[in-house]
Amino acid sequence: MQGRQEPPDELPPELRARARPPLGTDKARLRARLLAQRRACQAVANPTWPRSAPGSLATRILSIPEITDARCVAAYVGLPGEPDLGDLLARLLARGTRVLLPVLRADLDLDFREHVGTLVPGALGTREPPPAAAPGDIGEAQALIIPALAVDRAGRRLGRGGGSYDRALVRAATGAAVIAVVYDQELLERVPAEPHDRSVTIVVTPSRTLRCEPSDGTREHPGPPTS
Ligand SMILES: Nc1nc2c(c(=O)[nH]1)N(C=O)[C@@H](CNc1ccc(C(=O)N[C@@H](CCC(=O)O)C(=O)O)cc1)CN2
Numbered sequence: 001m002q003g004r005q006e007p008p009d010e011l012p013p014e015l016r017a018r019a020r021p022p023l024g025t026d027k028a029r030l031r032a033r034l035l036a037q038r039r040a041c042q043a044v045a046n047p048t049w050p051r052s053a054p055g056s057l058a059t060r061i062l063s064i065p066e067i068t069d070a071r072c073v074a075a076y077v078g079l080p081g082e083p084d085l086g087d088l089l090a091r092l093l094a095r096g097t098r099v100l101l102p103v104l105r106a107d108l109d110l111d112f113r114e115h116v117g118t119l120v121p122g123a124l125g126t127r128e129p130p131p132a133a134a135p136g137d138i139g140e141a142q143a144l145i146i147p148a149l150a151v152d153r154a155g156r157r158l159g160r161g162g163g164s165y166d167r168a169l170v171r172a173a174t175g176a177a178v179i180a181v182v183y184d185q186e187l188l189e190r191v192p193a194e195p196h197d198r199s200v201t202i203v204v205t206p207s208r209t210l211r212c213e214p215s216d217g218t219r220e221h222p223g224p225p226t227s
């Protein structure tokens with residue numbers, strides 16, 4: 001693994017604390033359990049933890065019609081422990097898709113910049129496009145690929161607790177596809193939700209692509225052929 005460089009403009013301590021909210025609520029307990037599960041499964045090679053073959057999550061995501069059709073996709077750079085997106089970003093660029101990546105702001109909202117192929121350290125261990133990259137607006141993306149710790153069949157999403165995507169998704173285009181990426185074990189029966197939570201429309205795991213249906217579950221979406 002690459003050695004992590006200290007970001008040049010780290011978040012102020014009070015915002016670092018808000019990005020990792022205190023334990024106590026249902027969400028916080030679930031978040032702590034899911035992060036511990038990811039850490040435990042990273043530490044040992046665990047046969048019950050389905051990891052995708054290299055490139056297969058990317059292939060699955062790239063086969064979603066909303067991604068194929070999009071001229072502009074907002075995506076993200078994986079953090080340690082998250083499902084491996086492989087060469088997804090490079091393959092989107094190679095297709096001629098414009099790719100926007102998040103830049104974590106000091107107020108925990110997200111700005112977006114165009115992916116130019118290079119990344120620099122951002123706050124809280126994130127990596128982001130260099131400041132010279134063109135700014136983008138999340139509202140320009142026809143499809144958004146976003147991280148999550150858990151999602152349910154109705155599209156309720158649990159993130160790391162900063163509320164960053166809840167804030168940013170308010171500015172997404174109406175009708176844009178919102179695609180969350182989680183491990184299979186993180187597709188839960190029910191994720192606790194609050195009024196500010198923004199839901200997702202599609203869930204991708206290493207083995208499945210599901211369309212969320214807010215009232216009555218999900219419809220399986222044919223992914224790429226599996227071998
Ligand atoms: N890949 C990815 N990018 C993302 C998110 C994410 O969940 N995944 N975010 C979702 O909103 C935003 C970043 N929010 C974050 C919130 C908390 C931590 C965090 O808890 N980090 C570790 C290590 C911190 C460090 O190195 O200083 C920690 O605090 O233990 C990281 C990012 C935007 N970009």
Ligand SMILES: Nc1ncnc2c1ncn2[C@@H]1O[C@H](COP(=O)(O)OP(=O)(O)OP(=O)(O)O)[C@@H](O)[C@H]1O
Nearest residue numbers: 027158159160161162163164165166167170196197
């Ligand atoms: N649209 C918003 N405007 C202002 N604050 C918000 C908004 N959405 C969420 N928040 C704040 O963010 C806090 C954390 O929200 P939540 O626990 O839902 O985060 P999350 O979705 O798990 O995290 P993330 O989106 O960063 O992955 C909330 O308690 C709320 O104070």
